[in-house]
Amino acid sequence: MKLSVVVPVYNERNTIEKILEAILAVPLEKEIVIVDDGSNDGTRELIRERFSQHRDLKLIFHEKNKGKGEAVHTGIREASGDMVIIQDADLEYDPKDYVPLIQNMERSGINVVYGSRFLNKQKVTSDWHRFVNYFLTALTNGLFGVRLTDMETCYKLFRAPLIKRMPLRSRGFEIEVELTAKLLKSGEKILEVPISYKGRSFHEGKKIGWRDGIKAVVALFRYRFFS
Numbered sequence: 087m088k089l090s091v092v093v094p095v096y097n098e099r100n101t102i103e104k105i106l107e108a109i110l111a112v113p114l115e116k117e118i119v120i121v122d123d124g125s126n127d128g129t130r131e132l133i134r135e136r137f138s139q140h141r142d143l144k145l146i147f148h149e150k151n152k153g154k155g156e157a158v159h160t161g162i163r164e165a166s167g168d169m170v171i172i173q174d175a176d177l178e179y180d181p182k183d184y185v186p187l188i189q190n191m192e193r194s195g196i197n198v199v200y201g202s203r204f205l206n207k208q209k210v211t212s213d214w215h216r217f218v219n220y221f222l223t224a225l226t227n228g229l230f231g232v233r234l235t236d237m238e239t240c241y242k243l244f245r246a247p248l249i250k251r252m253p254l255r256s257r258g259f260e261i262e263v264e265l266t267a268k269l270l271k272s273g274e275k276i277l278e279v280p281i282s283y284k285g286r287s288f289h290e291g292k293k294i295g296w297r298d299g300i301k302a303v304v305a306l307f308r309y310r311f312f313s
Contacts, residue, residue, distance in 0.1 A: 087168045087192070089116040089184065090246065092161030094154050097127040098175040103136060109173065109181045110142065114188070119144045119161045124151035155261035159254055170250075171243045179240055183281040187243045190279050197248050198274055200234070201241030201281035215285065218299045222263075225303065229310045230270040234278065237266050238302075241281055248274070259298045260305040267309035 091109055095102060109118055120143060122130045130147055137143050146160055162170060169191070171184060183201055191199045204219070223237040242265060256264040269276060 090165035090167030094157030095175040096123045099129045121146045121157040121161045123157040153257035155256035197245045199243040202236040202278040203283040205280040263305040
């Protein structure tokens with residue numbers, strides 16, 4: 087079973103080298119599909135210099151910034167593995183958690199496994215980000231009749247045939263909402279597994295903000311009732 091790790095990247099020069107090295111160190115058969123979404127801080131030059139010759143990497147460059155959703159679309163389309171996981175290019179998520187996610191997928195036979203930052207009840211984000219995530223997850227649970235703990239997690243592991251046939255259209259951060267909503271609306275069950283997490287602040291480069299939270303709410307209602 088081969089894992090495709092889709093890495094959407096935008097202006098992550100300070101972290102991209104470390105995260106790619108961490109992914110490469112995980113003892114799994116894998117490929118890394120890096121989609122640079124129009125970085126202008128030297129990220130793409132660093133990727134080309136350090137990783138362009140690596141046999142386990144596919145490098146894709148958007149000529150202009152199109153949004154995380156577009157980068158994820160591109161990465162999924164180019165993925166060739168049996169399973170696909172999304173990996174942000176910062177250092178908030180630990181690639182070592184791929185192993186328990188995959189083990190739980192194989193053991194359960196389920197098509198989708200989410201890595202939950204909150205399943206073990208530890209405080210891993212600021213109070214503000216915890217509140218926003220709790221609200222969005224609770225809204226998702228209410229709209230779709232499920233009991234998730236972390237709808238907005240980056241670590242979403244899919245069997246490749248499922249995610250490749252799913253029609254996705256979100257361009258920005260609301261891609262997380264679209265993925266979850268369409269999975270649940272189609273009747274797919276989502277298994278959650280606890281993962282580690284080290285949140286970063288806006289000062290450290292975190293890009294998602296309150297406007298993205300509003301977009302997420304709108305997207306939840308749209309995909310539940312109209313799409």
